[in-house]
Amino acid sequence: MIDYTQLYAGLQHIPALRPWLATLPQQIAEGLSPxxxxxxxDWQAVLQALPDIAPSSLEIAxxxxxxxxxxxxxxxxLQLEAQLRKLHPWRKGPWTLFDIFIDTEWRSDWKWDRVAxxxxxxxxxxxxxxxxxxxYHCWRQYGAGARRVIGIDPSAKFVAQFYAxxxxxxxxxxxxxxxxxxxxxxxxxxxxxxxLSMGVLYHRRSPLDHLRELRETLRPGGQLLLETLxxxxxxxxxxVPEDRYAKMRNVFFFPSTATLESWLRKTGFVDVRxxxxxxxxxxxxxxxxxxxFESLADFLDPGDHRRTVEGHPAPLxxxxxxxxx
Numbered sequence: 312m313i314d315y316t317q318l319y320a321g322l323q324h325i326p327a328l329r330p331w332l333a334t335l336p337q338q339i340a341e342g343l344s345p346x347x348x349x350x351x352x353d354w355q356a357v358l359q360a361l362p363d364i365a366p367s368s369l370e371i372a373x374x375x376x377x378x379x380x381x382x383x384x385x386x387x388x389l390q391l392e393a394q395l396r397k398l399h400p401w402r403k404g405p406w407t408l409f410d411i412f413i414d415t416e417w418r419s420d421w422k423w424d425r426v427a428x429x430x431x432x433x434x435x436x437x438x439x440x441x442x443x444x445x446x447y448h449c450w451r452q453y454g455a456g457a458r459r460v461i462g463i464d465p466s467a468k469f470v471a472q473f474y475a476x477x478x479x480x481x482x483x484x485x486x487x488x489x490x491x492x493x494x495x496x497x498x499x500x501x502x503x504x505x506x507l508s509m510g511v512l513y514h515r516r517s518p519l520d521h522l523r524e525l526r527e528t529l530r531p532g533g534q535l536l537l538e539t540l541x542x543x544x545x546x547x548x549x550x551v552p553e554d555r556y557a558k559m560r561n562v563f564f565f566p567s568t569a570t571l572e573s574w575l576r577k578t579g580f581v582d583v584r585x586x587x588x589x590x591x592x593x594x595x596x597x598x599x600x601x602x603x604f605e606s607l608a609d610f611l612d613p614g615d616h617r618r619t620v621e622g623h624p625a626p627l628x629x630x631x632x633x634x635x636x
Contacts, residue, residue, distance in 0.1 A: 503533055506529050
């Protein structure tokens with residue numbers, strides 16, 4: 312069910328990406344290793360057990376909606392929902408399959424509505440989505456006209472969720488999610504027209520290295536869209552939590568927007584702009600029946616939602632655009 316044959320064939324026809332084929336199959340094999348992911352056989356069993364249902368319609372431009380309830384029998388819909396729930400937790404979405412609504416932790420459609428107006432026209436563009444999760448924004452990018460979208464995320468469960476959806480969205484579609492990180496890409500690739508990195512930078516021990524890696528993915532004149540957590544402040548300000556931030560362990564740097572713009576220029580980008588600031592709301596990130604773990608309400612000071620439980624400023628997300636020279 313997880314099959315990258317069509318991706319490999321497609322990359323043969325993209326000269327700038329063809330060199331990646333020398334290492335990519337082995338990287339994917341390592342990313343989907345049962346030795347690394349003990350639950351992988353269970354996730355693969357879910358994919359095998361998904362019912363065969365032909366959707367009468369697909370919508371990915373304004374939302375992600377697959378078919379209607381009339382396309383499936385009651386038994387098929389029960390079987391489909393039961394299998395999809397075995398891939399809990401569902402973080403990014405939402406998704407609607409044959410009238411089954413996957414109410415994900417994040418309203419990723421709200422983020423898309425914020426960032427999409429600041430993307431260059433995606434028509435016929437080659438797009439890389441770094442840290443893409445189960446691929447929600449990849450499908451929205453394809454729905455906006457992208458020629459091919461490659462999402463990368465090292466979590467094999469996200470790959471399983473992506474393929475559960477791609478079974479119905481179309482296995483032939485040029486949209487893929489790979490179980491690798493940005494380090495897997497050849498150095499100085501200069502291949503993509505558009506690269507997105509959303510919700511990744513603060514997880515990187517070296518933010519300047521991440522920005523450099525992002526620049527090297529882009530052809531000259533290509534666009535970066537960067538979305539990350541920031542703090543209010545002036546040039547040079549940056550929060551470096553000594554322990555956790557909003558109960559997260561693997562977080563490192565939260566710059567001010569002025570500092571982040573400076574980092575982008577320092578790593579070689581031009582035309583750097585902050586285009587949006589948004590404070591994460593309890594309506595945008597929350598626990599649901601499809602993500603039953605703790606979420607934003609549990610990460611904030613119950614007496615002052617302007618602070619995390621550790622006393623840091625509450626999540627403030629900035630979107631920036633920049634151009635590779």
